[in-house]
Amino acid sequence: MSAISAVVYREAKIRATNFTFIFWDLFFPLLYMLVFGVGINTALGAPTGLGNVNYNEFFLAGILAMASFAIASNTSWSFFLDRDNGIFYEMLTYPMSRSEYLLGKVIFNVLISIGQAALTLVVGRLVLGIRVQWTKLPLLLTAMAIGTAGWFFFYAIFALRVRRNDLFNSITSVFYFVFMFASSMFYPLEPLPAWFRTAALLNPITWEIDWLRYTSIGIGNFHSILLEGTAFLVFSLACFAYAVRCLQQQE
Amino acid sequence: MGEFALEVENLVKVYASRGKAPIRAVDGMSFRVPRGIIFGLLGPNGAGKSSLLRMLSTLTRPTEGTAKILGYDVVKKPIEVRKRISSVIQATAVELFLSVKDNLLTYARFQGLDKAVAARRADALIEEFQLGPEVDRKVQDLSGGFRRRVQVAKVFMVDTPVLFLDEFSTGMDPILKRQVMNLLRTEVEKGRTIILTTQVLSEAEELCDDILIINRGKQIARGDLNTLKQLSRGVYDITLAFDRLPDTIQAEIAALTPIRFTVEGNTIELTLKIEEHRVMDVVSALSRNRHVLRVEVRGASLEDIFVELTTREGKVVT
Numbered sequence: 001m002s003a004i005s006a007v008v009y010r011e012a013k014i015r016a017t018n019f020t021f022i023f024w025d026l027f028f029p030l031l032y033m034l035v036f037g038v039g040i041n042t043a044l045g046a047p048t049g050l051g052n053v054n055y056n057e058f059f060l061a062g063i064l065a066m067a068s069f070a071i072a073s074n075t076s077w078s079f080f081l082d083r084d085n086g087i088f089y090e091m092l093t094y095p096m097s098r099s100e101y102l103l104g105k106v107i108f109n110v111l112i113s114i115g116q117a118a119l120t121l122v123v124g125r126l127v128l129g130i131r132v133q134w135t136k137l138p139l140l141l142t143a144m145a146i147g148t149a150g151w152f153f154f155y156a157i158f159a160l161r162v163r164r165n166d167l168f169n170s171i172t173s174v175f176y177f178v179f180m181f182a183s184s185m186f187y188p189l190e191p192l193p194a195w196f197r198t199a200a201l202l203n204p205i206t207w208e209i210d211w212l213r214y215t216s217i218g219i220g221n222f223h224s225i226l227l228e229g230t231a232f233l234v235f236s237l238a239c240f241a242y243a244v245r246c247l248q249q250q251e
Numbered sequence: 252m253g254e255f256a257l258e259v260e261n262l263v264k265v266y267a268s269r270g271k272a273p274i275r276a277v278d279g280m281s282f283r284v285p286r287g288i289i290f291g292l293l294g295p296n297g298a299g300k301s302s303l304l305r306m307l308s309t310l311t312r313p314t315e316g317t318a319k320i321l322g323y324d325v326v327k328k329p330i331e332v333r334k335r336i337s338s339v340i341q342a343t344a345v346e347l348f349l350s351v352k353d354n355l356l357t358y359a360r361f362q363g364l365d366k367a368v369a370a371r372r373a374d375a376l377i378e379e380f381q382l383g384p385e386v387d388r389k390v391q392d393l394s395g396g397f398r399r400r401v402q403v404a405k406v407f408m409v410d411t412p413v414l415f416l417d418e419f420s421t422g423m424d425p426i427l428k429r430q431v432m433n434l435l436r437t438e439v440e441k442g443r444t445i446i447l448t449t450q451v452l453s454e455a456e457e458l459c460d461d462i463l464i465i466n467r468g469k470q471i472a473r474g475d476l477n478t479l480k481q482l483s484r485g486v487y488d489i490t491l492a493f494d495r496l497p498d499t500i501q502a503e504i505a506a507l508t509p510i511r512f513t514v515e516g517n518t519i520e521l522t523l524k525i526e527e528h529r530v531m532d533v534v535s536a537l538s539r540n541r542h543v544l545r546v547e548v549r550g551a552s553l554e555d556i557f558v559e560l561t562t563r564e565g566k567v568v569t
Contacts, residue, residue, distance in 0.1 A: 002363055006363075009357065017348065089310060090338060093310055093337075093340075250310075
């Protein structure tokens, strides 16, 4: 446990003393909500087929998922920084297991994403008047925690296997585009073509968004949400197992 | 806990990459290191020193064979090994986004050091490593030399019984290097075992109680400085300083087939493997009818032994 807390302490020290990290982790998703979300809401109005839910409310879950996705992506990129300045290899000789190292990193990221979610919910409620279902808050935070962990482990696999920074940046850029746009993040899936809907339903970020949308504004069917939540959990555990394996193969 | 600080048995490390022939970086090494000494691993670039250290510090797994630190197997009990070691790896390894002091304190936290003890030791090391003026600056704003200072200072934060230093003095100024060497001696007196690699042979000559010379992944000689010098009996360093460098001197020396030969200004330095009774004949031949300002004849240095052993591909002698 002390090893995990040491990793959390290290991450916190690095992030808390660096303004750019704070901006990207906490405030960038808020800007998306306040600029892009408000713009679309004002220009296009409420999305079709969702009753009286306006775009700001619809987009809230997308913002939360985007935050967990971005926090995970930023942290996995830090593997490169750590490797470049050598500390990554030194850390692997510290008295901790590879899985403790990964868990410490993910715990810190989960804490950040929960903080970010709280900030987004408060700003969404106070500034945009989003009707948040506060009774489901524990489930929403659980979704944020599992979502961030899953994406972190997913990205960690690539960060550990890919040696070149430019290649990794290309991969994350492609992922950013494909995962976010082929999902229910920005628009409801119902009016879309069947092939697009199928692709989006196979996309783990859709599972996370649907879970977040259900727990934040109550849209969705509980049974399908349960299925998607379970699928995301399995996805996260599989990524964790493979990321630990990749970490053990670091030479 | 084992009787030895380090036990290595038939250790092999093969790096295999797709489309390329596998590289045997470490090729069947076996040796033991007693506790409380400074053990030097010497070898030319690519000899396998860093690969060996990476296996011993649990950074990478051996392909074959076993290695134990204080009785704990590096593959079967890596956490137990890591609790007992500190490492200065060859590359600079520092937390760029943290201040100098936070680097030390974060390291201490990983090693499970009590907060108050960590703060006290950090203050002492900041003074010892002359990091005072930089203490609150982020390491990313410091020069390479200062970064290396921070990296080396970290291992003195803790009392792990085994210390690995992979070319620790890279980028250090001579005064600081001297201080660190003194610190290392003090640590050994306290009972720590230090395993170091270095390219600076005078450093090894001065520091190491026991030396292993390796080349192409194999051990080629082992012993203390005197033992190694015995291996190179008949090797002499000759220095001659002239008032003016004779025109034909280089050809004359080449005819002697020296192990090493350098010219700097009007001074020549050569290392010869030669019978003892012929040394003075060579000196007198080279200085005949010339104005010689200085003559020096010494027995082989570690550097001579190193060059001779690593170029002749000798067999292990202990």
